[in-house]
Amino acid sequence: MFMRIAPDVPDLGHAPLPLAPYTCDDFFRGERDNLFGKVWLNIARGCELPNPGDFVVRPVEIRNASVIVARGQDGVIRAFHNVCSHRSAKVEWRACGNTRLFSCPYHAWSYDTQGRLRGVPGEENFVGLDKATNGLTPIACETWNDLVFINFEREPRQTLREYLGPLADYADNYPLQDFDAWVHVDVGVMNTNWKIFLDAFQEVYHLNYLHRQTLTDTFKWRENPDGEPAWFQTFGPHRTLSLGYNPSQGGAPMASIAQRYASDITSTGGSALVNARESLDGRRTGINPAGIDNWALDVTTIFPNVVWLVGSDSAIFHKIWPIDKEHTRYENYSFYRKPKTPSERFAREYSFGLFRDTIVEDILNTEFCQQAMKAGAKTEFHLQATEVSVRHHHHHIRRYVSGEALA
C-alpha cells in the first residue's frame, strides 16, 4: 500500500460494515437527536456577512429549523431560529440581505439584528407581554477561521474550539479569510442518504474509475499507480486524506494557459500552483501533513457533514445536509482569493468547470446506491484500506447515535 497512516490513528479493523445505517428509521432518528442535535455544524462563512446588518437564512431540515445568521450592529455574528415569538410564523423569507430589522410578514412583529423584539403593532392589546424576553430564540453560534458554526443544544457541552480540538490547532493558520470570493453550486434535494453522498467525497479509490473521464491520471503517478492517497490522519472525529498530483501529466493547450494564471485542486502543476504552495508551506497552515513534494490537496472532513478540499489557493466546502433517511440537500462553495484580472478569472472558470463536471458525476451514482440498498440485496458493505476515512466516519457516527460520545 502506498498510503501511510499517522501513527496515532486508532485501529478500526477491517470487517464489513452493516448497511442498516443508510436505510433504518431508528438510526436516522438517532442521528437527528444525538448527532445533528448535539454537535457544532458549519452554517456560513464570516465573509458572507462583512457588514453590520448582513444576514443569511439557511434551512437545517433534519432539525426542522430555519436559521437566521446575522452580523449585528455591534459587529457580532449571531444565529437565531427564524420563528416569530407571536405565533411561530417564519420571520425572514429572503435568503440573504442587509437589514436593520427583521419584520414578520404575519403581524409585523419586528426584531433587530441582535434578535431583540423591537416592534409589536397594537402592543397595548397584549396583556402582560414582556418584550425583553420575547426576542428571536438564539442558537449557539461560534466562529473558527471565518467558518461560522451553530449548535442546537441550548447550552452546548463543548465550545466550538473543544469540538474541533486538534483539527483547529492543525489548521489555525490556514488563510481562509483571504479566500473571500466564491462560486456556489446548488444541487438541491438528492434521493440518497446523506452518508452515501458524503462517503463519495471522502475516499479517493473511486477517482480513477467513476471519474476516469474527468480526473484521468490526475492523482496517480509512477510510484503510486493506483492513485492512493499519500496520508491519512485523524483529529478526534474529524480526519484528513492527503493527495499528491501526477507530476508528469501533460497539459492540454487551454489547460496550460489557464494554469498559468491560477491553480485549483485539479491543477497538476503550473506556476500558479507552485507560487501558492510556497506562500503556505511551513506555517502550520493545515496543509500537506505528509510533506510530499507533489502535494495537490487534502480532503479534510469536519465531522459530521462538511468535506473541505484544502487547496493552496482555493478552499472548497461540500455541505451535505440530511433531510430524512433517503433525502439529502447538497451544495458546495468554492472559495478563492478575489480574481484581480480577467485572465485570473478566466483560469478559475476553467478549473471550476472541471470540478463542477466531476462532482455532478457523483449524483446519479449515489442515488442508485440508495435505491439498491432499499432493495435489500445486500446487508453489508466492504471497505479497502484507503477507504479508512469512510470507516472512521461511520465509527464516530455510531458513537454519537449510541450515546457513547455524549456520555
Next chain:
Amino acid sequence: MSAVVTLPPAFAVLEPFAADWALPTSDERLHKRMNASLEDIQAFYDAVLPLTEQALAHLDRHPLDALPPAETRLFQLLLAAAEAALAIEVYHAPRLPLAPSNSRFRVTHTHMGGA
C-alpha cells in the same frame, strides 16, 4: 437607440461564434456546451485557441469589474471557450455519460467578479 455590441476589432474574426457562445452566466455557457455537437464545439475551440493569450492580454488592460461592452463580449466568449476546452481536451464529448441533466444543479457566480 443602443448600438449593437461587437467584439473588439482585433478579435473580429471570432464574431461568427459570439452570438451563440458569448453568454453571460456559467449555467448558460455549460448548457450551450452540453447541447452542442462535438463538431461545433471543436470549430469554436479551434477558432479561439490561437487567440486566447492575445485576448487575455487585451482584457487585462481593463479592471475585471469595469470591462467595456466589447470587452465584456470577448470575456464571455473566452469563458465559454473554457467550457469548450473541457469538452475537447478532457472529455472528448459535449457531456459526460454519468452527468445528470443540467437542470439538476445551478451555479451562482455572483461573488467572483467579471461575468
